[in-house]
Amino acid sequence: MKPTEITKTEILKIYKPIENSAHKGTQGHSVIIGGSYGKMGSVCLASKASLMSGCGLVTGYIPKCGYNIMQTFLPEAMVITDINENTISKIRLGITPDAIGIGVGMGQDRQTKRALYQFLKNSTSPLVIDADALNILSLNREWLLELPKKTILTPHLKELERMIGKWESEEEKFEKTQALSQTLEVIIVMKGAPTYVFDGENVYKNTTGNPSLATAGSGDVLTGIITGLLAQSYKPLEASILGVYLHGLTADIALPETGHQAFIASTIIEYLGKAYLSFEREIGQG
Numbered sequence: 001m002k003p004t005e006i007t008k009t010e011i012l013k014i015y016k017p018i019e020n021s022a023h024k025g026t027q028g029h030s031v032i033i034g035g036s037y038g039k040m041g042s043v044c045l046a047s048k049a050s051l052m053s054g055c056g057l058v059t060g061y062i063p064k065c066g067y068n069i070m071q072t073f074l075p076e077a078m079v080i081t082d083i084n085e086n087t088i089s090k091i092r093l094g095i096t097p098d099a100i101g102i103g104v105g106m107g108q109d110r111q112t113k114r115a116l117y118q119f120l121k122n123s124t125s126p127l128v129i130d131a132d133a134l135n136i137l138s139l140n141r142e143w144l145l146e147l148p149k150k151t152i153l154t155p156h157l158k159e160l161e162r163m164i165g166k167w168e169s170e171e172e173k174f175e176k177t178q179a180l181s182q183t184l185e186v187i188i189v190m191k192g193a194p195t196y197v198f199d200g201e202n203v204y205k206n207t208t209g210n211p212s213l214a215t216a217g218s219g220d221v222l223t224g225i226i227t228g229l230l231a232q233s234y235k236p237l238e239a240s241i242l243g244v245y246l247h248g249l250t251a252d253i254a255l256p257e258t259g260h261q262a263f264i265a266s267t268i269i270e271y272l273g274k275a276y277l278s279f280e281r282e283i284g285q286g
């Protein structure tokens with residue numbers, strides 16, 4: 001299983017420049033579901049990243065305690081609150097968005113677990129599953145069977161271990177991850193240095209990124225970017241590949257300007273524009 005490298009040439013085949021006739025309704029609506037008391041930052045970061053990936057509309061679904069926080073941090077986003085104060089207890093969206101990212105900062109409360117199960121049974125939108133949603137699925141492995149085909153899972157290595165168990169070698173880690181993506185017919189974004197994308201058939205290795213990304217919320221931002229791309233009608237594999245490439249590219253562009261240490265998750269979002277502009281320059285040079 002030799003990974004295919006995710007290079008700029010491949011990315012430019014996937015990337016779709018914005019059309020002149022675009023309006024917010026054509027640019028996709030993404031929903032980020034997550035957050036809990038003390039972890040609202042994760043949903044704020046993911047939602048802002050989704051907007052700045054180019055998504056036309058973004059809604060956060062969060063517990064009540066996050067309402068003022070999110071509306072203040074990100075006035076461009078809409079907010080729907082759960083009936084519960086500090087954690088999510090029932091997911092009632094009342095809308096059908098183009099993509100949903102679920103799990104960041106969500107916690108593993110008993111009610112939240114039940115809400116996730118009901119949500120997975122009923123949801124029809126393309127999905128990105130991260131963080132606590134992955135951890136809950138690892139504790140209830142039969143729920144994995146509820147995942148719609150082509151759902152994107154974005155575990156870091158600890159979350160991956162919770163899903164597939166410990167591995168003895170790199171080879172075993174890759175085999176088990178490949179097997180899971182094949183059995184469930186899902187895409188697995190195995191986050192790390194570097195990040196690999198599994199689609200059940202092939203494995204893709206990201207070529208961007210550096211240790212600046214080893215900072216809190218960096219994965220939450222990736223979830224927002226991939227969900228945003230999915231909502232903009234990139235196919236799940238394309239959204240995953242383009243998402244990890246863009247995410248890493250922000251760090252590569254920023255590094256000479258910010259240094260490693262002062263680069264934080266918000267910096268990824270800040271540099272998304274420059275990352276996209278680098279694609280436009282390549283296209284311009286034809």
Ligand SMILES: NC(=O)C1=CN([C@@H]2O[C@H](COP(=O)(O)OP(=O)(O)OC[C@H]3O[C@@H](n4cnc5c(N)ncnc54)[C@H](O)[C@@H]3O)[C@@H](O)[C@H]2O)[C@@H](O)CC1
Pocket residue numbers: 038039040041042043103104105106107131132156157158159191192193216217218219220
């Ligand atoms: N500002 C916020 O609100 C933030 C909220 N967050 C949320 O906090 C919750 C907990 O997430 P965490 O990821 O911290 O907790 P986890 O317990 O899932 O992961 C932390 C553990 O995994 C290990 N780990 C992480 N990446 C690894 C790698 N590549 N290789 C080996 N070990 C690795 C760490 O060393 C640590 O032991 C999630 O819901 C997450 O979304 C975090 O994203 C941090 C920021």
Ligand SMILES: Nc1ncnc2c1ncn2[C@@H]1O[C@H](COP(=O)(O)OP(=O)(O)O)[C@@H](O)[C@H]1O
Pocket residue numbers: 131156191192193194195209210211212213214215216217218219220221222
């Ligand atoms: N040394 C590194 N080199 C490249 N990418 C890294 C490095 N460390 C972390 N990352 C990236 O940062 C992100 C971290 O995600 P995650 O652990 O979920 O963060 P959080 O949960 O805090 O948001 C992943 O996309 C991972 O690939």
Ligand SMILES: [Mg+2]
Pocket residue numbers: 130131156219220
């Ligand atoms: Mg994470």
